[in-house]
Amino acid sequence: MNITILGGGGFLGRKIAERLAASGKLGGRAVASLVLFDLAPPAPLEAAFPVHCIGGDIAALPAEAVPEGTDVVFHLAAVVSAAAEADYDLGRRVNLRGIDAVVDICRALARPPRVVFTSSVASFSGGQSAHLADDARQLPANSYGAQKAAAELILSDASRRGFLDAVNLRLPTIAIRPGAPNKAASSFISSMLREPLLGLATTLPVDEDFRVWIASPAHAVAWLLHSAEIDTASLGADRSITPPGLSASVGAMLDAMEQVRPGTRALVTAAPDPVVADIVGSWPASFAAARAPGLGYIRHGGLVALVEEFIARDLQATRALRNL
Amino acid sequence: MNITILGGGGFLGRKIAERLAASGKLGGRAVASLVLFDLAPPAPLEAAFPVHCIGGDIAALPAEAVPEGTDVVFHLAAVVSAAAEADYDLGRRVNLRGIDAVVDICRALARPPRVVFTSSVASFSGGQSAHLADDARQLPANSYGAQKAAAELILSDASRRGFLDAVNLRLPTIAIRPGAPNKAASSFISSMLREPLLGLATTLPVDEDFRVWIASPAHAVAWLLHSAEIDTASLGADRSITPPGLSASVGAMLDAMEQVRPGTRALVTAAPDPVVADIVGSWPASFAAARAPGLGYIRHGGLVALVEEFIARDLQATRALRNL
Numbered sequence: 001m002n003i004t005i006l007g008g009g010g011f012l013g014r015k016i017a018e019r020l021a022a023s024g025k026l027g028g029r030a031v032a033s034l035v036l037f038d039l040a041p042p043a044p045l046e047a048a049f050p051v052h053c054i055g056g057d058i059a060a061l062p063a064e065a066v067p068e069g070t071d072v073v074f075h076l077a078a079v080v081s082a083a084a085e086a087d088y089d090l091g092r093r094v095n096l097r098g099i100d101a102v103v104d105i106c107r108a109l110a111r112p113p114r115v116v117f118t119s120s121v122a123s124f125s126g127g128q129s130a131h132l133a134d135d136a137r138q139l140p141a142n143s144y145g146a147q148k149a150a151a152e153l154i155l156s157d158a159s160r161r162g163f164l165d166a167v168n169l170r171l172p173t174i175a176i177r178p179g180a181p182n183k184a185a186s187s188f189i190s191s192m193l194r195e196p197l198l199g200l201a202t203t204l205p206v207d208e209d210f211r212v213w214i215a216s217p218a219h220a221v222a223w224l225l226h227s228a229e230i231d232t233a234s235l236g237a238d239r240s241i242t243p244p245g246l247s248a249s250v251g252a253m254l255d256a257m258e259q260v261r262p263g264t265r266a267l268v269t270a271a272p273d274p275v276v277a278d279i280v281g282s283w284p285a286s287f288a289a290a291r292a293p294g295l296g297y298i299r300h301g302g303l304v305a306l307v308e309e310f311i312a313r314d315l316q317a318t319r320a321l322r323n324l
Numbered sequence: 325m326n327i328t329i330l331g332g333g334g335f336l337g338r339k340i341a342e343r344l345a346a347s348g349k350l351g352g353r354a355v356a357s358l359v360l361f362d363l364a365p366p367a368p369l370e371a372a373f374p375v376h377c378i379g380g381d382i383a384a385l386p387a388e389a390v391p392e393g394t395d396v397v398f399h400l401a402a403v404v405s406a407a408a409e410a411d412y413d414l415g416r417r418v419n420l421r422g423i424d425a426v427v428d429i430c431r432a433l434a435r436p437p438r439v440v441f442t443s444s445v446a447s448f449s450g451g452q453s454a455h456l457a458d459d460a461r462q463l464p465a466n467s468y469g470a471q472k473a474a475a476e477l478i479l480s481d482a483s484r485r486g487f488l489d490a491v492n493l494r495l496p497t498i499a500i501r502p503g504a505p506n507k508a509a510s511s512f513i514s515s516m517l518r519e520p521l522l523g524l525a526t527t528l529p530v531d532e533d534f535r536v537w538i539a540s541p542a543h544a545v546a547w548l549l550h551s552a553e554i555d556t557a558s559l560g561a562d563r564s565i566t567p568p569g570l571s572a573s574v575g576a577m578l579d580a581m582e583q584v585r586p587g588t589r590a591l592v593t594a595a596p597d598p599v600v601a602d603i604v605g606s607w608p609a610s611f612a613a614a615r616a617p618g619l620g621y622i623r624h625g626g627l628v629a630l631v632e633e634f635i636a637r638d639l640q641a642t643r644a645l646r647n648l
Binding site: 146 | 487
């Protein structure tokens with residue numbers, strides 16, 4: 001298997017790369033080579049197969065990023081929600097022109113590769129009261145979501161034409177993200193758990209009964225890897241999959257944290273932020289996700305397991321990264 | 325009112341321009357200027373207001389096409405269904421990069437103009453058995469439709485951001501188109517009526533019980549003009565409107581023609597074309613179109629009226645154009 005990860009320097013991209021390096025396999029087949037592509041060249045990765053780290057602009061993707069013989073492209077490169085809202089041109093360039101570049105580089109290959117694309121819960125609206133079916137219309141209330149929904153259309157069409165073989169995975173908000181807060185409007189959903197678990201105070205921009213549709217990094221990685229393996233013939237024209245995430249209130253998430261690490265909840269202070277609440281508040285808080293389990297996507301665990309996953313896998317590295 | 329028609333050399337663009345020249349008004353306000361933009365400069369138009377005819381590439385729209393002070397942009401420029409299927413790059417350039425160009429030229433203006441965009445029935449699938457609600461998901465089965473659906477997302481988002489004020493009008497297949505057959509997969513839906521009414525033999529690539537979702541040119545023009553006038557505040561986040569077209573079988577359309585001009589039906593010969601049937605067969609044959617009448621969009625007339633409209637308004641000009 002020859003694999004490329006676009007956005008390979010990002011947090012999910014890195015986790016996928018590390019999983020491939022550890023197992024040496026994807027879908028039961030040996031990994032022969034890996035390209036990690038990002039804005040800046042991703043850090044080297046030790047593996048039993050050659051790993052090529054490339055830096056560049058996704059909208060002007062160099063041929064070496066997806067070389068002849070590539071079997072799977074994980075396309076995770078994106079300008080996230082608040083950043084795409086703040087800079088329309090940048091969002092359009094990365095989130096839409098980047099898609100065209102992926103289509104063009106794939107159609108130049110002799111054999112169409114599987115493209116696992118990360119779409120998003122933000123491509124929907126409906127907000128707190130929504131419980132959306134798999135075939136719900138995407139009526140996004142932010143530029144990031146509009147660009148993701150448009151990208152799904154373009155990749156589905158490119159699949160129909162045989163240029164590539166796309167699976168559009170509509171990821172929930174990922175929590176708990178390691179590292180530091182980022183520019184996503186949903187950044188607080190990780191921060192409100194990660195910062196207290198690091199012993200740091202943090203603020204909560206929404207009410208405790210605010211509900212979010214989430215998934216842990218380990219579930220997101222498992223779903224992304226599974227998307228590289230599924231039989232796309234069974235998908236028909238609909239290349240988009242809503243994986244079975246978790247619908248949870250912010251209060252329940254804080255309770256789970258307090259249960260695992262007593263005393264942490266006291267580090268969270270309310271600080272309402274209407275801008276953040278507006279963006280994240282437009283995203284649906286729940287999905288039926290009825291299709292994914294039948295396609296073999298694993299169901300999500302509970303909130304305590306989500307907190308414990310972060311402590312076991314990411315707390316130490318986050319501490320080191322941030323010199324804590 | 326300062327108005328621009330992108331695709332102003334095309335058949336619907338020309339009809340809108342002629343209506344504006346004849347009435348001198350749009351939405352009760354006097355027309356002050358008109359720009360007609362197309363690939364080749366559109367033919368001059370006599371009017372009581374200045375008409376500026378410009379030729380150029382929609383993806384590199386010159387500033388003079390949408391000058392400061394523009395109130396309404398009709399965006400009709402497109403690479404149609406079979407052409408976008410035959411040439412992916414051309415379709416993407418005109419149907420998607422063209423949308424970006426429209427967004428960019430509008431956001432450079434001091435005041436966001438109304439943009440009336442022609443989306444299409446082809447942005448949906450479901451085929452012969454479909455009867456779709458206004459909020460049905462767009463799952464297009466052709467590149468033209470995918471590009472139109474993506475364009476709706478981009479224009480709706482640009483409206484939310486205040487760059488422009490879009491109405492995405494999802495036009496049915498237009499019949500009876502004047503002139504000659506074109507590259508649309510749906511071209512036969514006009515040809516099977518227009519050619520016999522001109523006294524010419526024609527072929528039918530589908531069965532007579534094949535159903536289509538259609539609208540006459542006069543209805544399409546009325547809906548487009550109405551889209552320039554409606555209060556978009558009432559649309560909310562959903563800028564897309566399915567106008568109340570007509571669901572009709574090919575056989576019923578031929579019967580209406582025969583009723584108006586006896587003897588014409590004998591000029592139609594069956595000649596099944598699976599390529600055409602595949603593309604047009606993926607488009608839904610019926611829509612609920614429940615929202616549009618409440619917004620003031622006129623309901624469609626019957627098939628006999630549709631045939632009579634062509635004879636009254638377009639037969640003579642078509643005869644002249646084709647030297648018949």
